[in-house]
Amino acid sequence: xxxxxxxxxxxxxxxxxxxxxxxxxxxxxxxxxxxxxxxxxxxxxxxxxxxxxxxxxxxxxxxxxxxxxxxxxxxxxxxxxxxxxxxxxxxxxxxxxxxxxxxxxxxxxxxxxxxxxxxxxxxxxxxxxxxxxxxxxxxxxxxxxxxxxxxxxxxxxxxxxxxxxxxxxxxxxxxxxxxxxxxxxxxxxxxxxxxxxxxxxxxxxxxxxxxxxxxxxxxxxxxxxxxxxxxxxxxxxxx
Amino acid sequence: xxxxxxxxxxxxxxxxxxxxxxxxxxxxxxxxxxxxxxxxxxxxxxxxxxxxxxxxxxxxxxxxxxxxxxxxxxxxxxxxxxxxxxxxxxxxxxxxxxxxxxxxxxxxxxxxxxxxxxxxxxxxxxxxxxxxxxxxxxxxxxxxxxxxxxxxxxxxxxxxxxxxxxxxxxxxxxxxxxxxxxxxxxxxxxxxxxxxxxxxxxxxxxxxxxxxxxxxxxxxxxxxxxxxxxxxxxxxxxxxxxxxxxxxxxxxxxxxxxxxxxxxxxxxxxxxxxxxxxxxxxxxxxxxxxxxxxxxx
Numbered sequence: 269x270x271x272x273x274x275x276x277x278x279x280x281x282x283x284x285x286x287x288x289x290x291x292x293x294x295x296x297x298x299x300x301x302x303x304x305x306x307x308x309x310x311x312x313x314x315x316x317x318x319x320x321x322x323x324x325x326x327x328x329x330x331x332x333x334x335x336x337x338x339x340x341x342x343x344x345x346x347x348x349x350x351x352x353x354x355x356x357x358x359x360x361x362x363x364x365x366x367x368x369x370x371x372x373x374x375x376x377x378x379x380x381x382x383x384x385x386x387x388x389x390x391x392x393x394x395x396x397x398x399x400x401x402x403x404x405x406x407x408x409x410x411x412x413x414x415x416x417x418x419x420x421x422x423x424x425x426x427x428x429x430x431x432x433x434x435x436x437x438x439x440x441x442x443x444x445x446x447x448x449x450x451x452x453x454x455x456x457x458x459x460x461x462x463x464x465x466x467x468x469x470x471x472x473x474x475x476x477x478x479x480x481x482x483x484x485x486x487x488x489x490x491x492x493x494x495x496x497x498x499x500x501x502x503x504x505x506x507x
Numbered sequence: 508x509x510x511x512x513x514x515x516x517x518x519x520x521x522x523x524x525x526x527x528x529x530x531x532x533x534x535x536x537x538x539x540x541x542x543x544x545x546x547x548x549x550x551x552x553x554x555x556x557x558x559x560x561x562x563x564x565x566x567x568x569x570x571x572x573x574x575x576x577x578x579x580x581x582x583x584x585x586x587x588x589x590x591x592x593x594x595x596x597x598x599x600x601x602x603x604x605x606x607x608x609x610x611x612x613x614x615x616x617x618x619x620x621x622x623x624x625x626x627x628x629x630x631x632x633x634x635x636x637x638x639x640x641x642x643x644x645x646x647x648x649x650x651x652x653x654x655x656x657x658x659x660x661x662x663x664x665x666x667x668x669x670x671x672x673x674x675x676x677x678x679x680x681x682x683x684x685x686x687x688x689x690x691x692x693x694x695x696x697x698x699x700x701x702x703x704x705x706x707x708x709x710x711x712x713x714x715x716x717x718x719x720x721x722x723x724x725x726x727x728x729x730x731x732x733x734x735x736x737x738x739x740x741x742x743x744x745x746x747x748x749x750x751x752x753x754x755x756x757x758x759x760x761x762x763x764x765x766x767x768x769x770x771x772x773x774x775x776x777x778x779x780x781x782x783x784x785x786x787x788x789x790x791x792x793x794x795x796x797x798x799x800x801x802x803x804x
Contacts, residue, residue: 310683312679312682326685327683327685328683328684328685330678330683332683334679338677338678338679339676339677340548340676341587342546342548342735343548343675343676343733344727344731344732344733345676345732345733346670348734353673353677353680355671356686357684357686361667361669362666362669366536388635389731389732391731399523405680432632448524
């Protein structure tokens with residue numbers, strides 16, 4: 269599989285399987301193509317080559333939390349309304365949001381610890397509370413596959429711990445979870461599987477093996493090499 | 508009592524042209540109010556303005572082919588408006604040029620082409636008619652067209668409200684659940700163009716945008732909930748239409764600009780007194796710092 273971004277292959281020759289029900293961390297240096305890989309799995313960007321077999325599931329049965337959601341936080345919508353959007357796979361674009369879905373939305377809001385904020389406009393939430401609301405929407409989606417792009421960036425320790433408990437719960441419920449993460453210690457603590465990416469697969473497997481010192485050093489060396497290559501390309505272009 | 512009647516209801520009872528103008532304005536207000544709200548939320552407040560200029564060559568071509576025929580001019584206007592909206596959208600997707608930049612490029616081209624066409628064939632009076640319209644001279648066809656567009660627009664909003672909101676609020680989520688992308692956006696652009704073309708012959712292309720945007724901007728100061736904002740915006744547009752028409756009747760001012768200026772007055776009042784984020788509300792809710800009791804002791 270090859271995914272091209274701005275005519276540069278951002279990820280190539282990734283070949284492997286995310287086991288159903290696995291909890292995988294997607295690690296690698298900046299520019300390694302982690303986010304690109306998630307978007308490709310989600311079908312948001314086309315593949316230049318190769319294919320992704322979603323095992324018969326449509327991308328609509330998958331839930332995706334982007335790294336920096338393109339959301340205008342001053343948009344006039346409440347926490348409950350935002351979370352209720354997670355019922356989309358069941359209501360579709362036109363179906364009514366039934367009382368059972370409403371009850372479920374409130375349940376999800378309570379679970380992520382936003383009890384008092386159900387009717388608050390999203391503009392009133394802090395960064396951490398906003399991420400909790402997005403997690404509540406993910407729960408509402410009830411997806412078999414959940415893709416998270418740096419879900420804990422810019423969050424304090426308590427919020428991270430509480431949201432990580434939800435990720436663990438999803439794993440225990442048999443959902444497949446893939447999360448882009450940077451903190452190696454955090455990955456070692458919480459994630460059984462790791463895919464270490466540097467535009468191609470450096471290592472993929474049990475976290476202890478994948479995140480060996482040797483593999484991490486190799487990923488770094490590969491990054492340095494592209495930086496040099498692209499720099500030379502740029503010089504050729506201007507010459 | 509009689510004075511109040513003459514001030515408010517009398518003109519509509521006594522004069523058929525005022526009744527027609529009222530119906531046309533109310534239809535425009537109901538159609539354009541919600542469209543304006545979504546333009547504001549999509550940060551495309553100036554797009555209505557650009558599109559209203561862009562319809563000109565289409566209107567001019569319609570005029571050249573079949574004279575002052577409402578249907579020919581409207582069809583031309585819709586075609587030109589949609590062409591500019593879609594071309595600029597496609598250009599920005601294909602080249603990475605920002606959407607507002609490519610829209611500016613296309614609408615300016617379209618406007619110049621329109622003025623060229625009108626001045627080559629028509630008289631300056633026709634140009635003025637197209638640019639500034641005349642709500643007091645709306646004929647049966649015009650009325651049918653305006654009311655038809657308002658009906659269609661209301662129906663589309665009723666059916667597509669959720670996809671429209673989601674596509675505007677969180678486009679990546681919309682795409683991830685398979686509801687986003689081009690279709691919803693294209694339908695919305697179609698509504699923008701239809702409403703502007705419906706309004707051009709009543710209010711004039713330039714004034715039409717005023718009735719679309721000013722109530723929407725004013726409504727943003729009153730609520731934190733998108734459904735309420737749509738209702739408030741439509742209400743302000745309706746009120747501006749009625750009050751504006753009456754003022755223009757009694758003081759003998761041009762009707763189009765008077766209606767838009769009435770909407771502008773609502774906008775100014777909302778900036779000051781809006782319940783959610785008006786200046787007064789902000790001032791009353793400014794943070795007060797009280798020293799904690801124990802520190803005082």
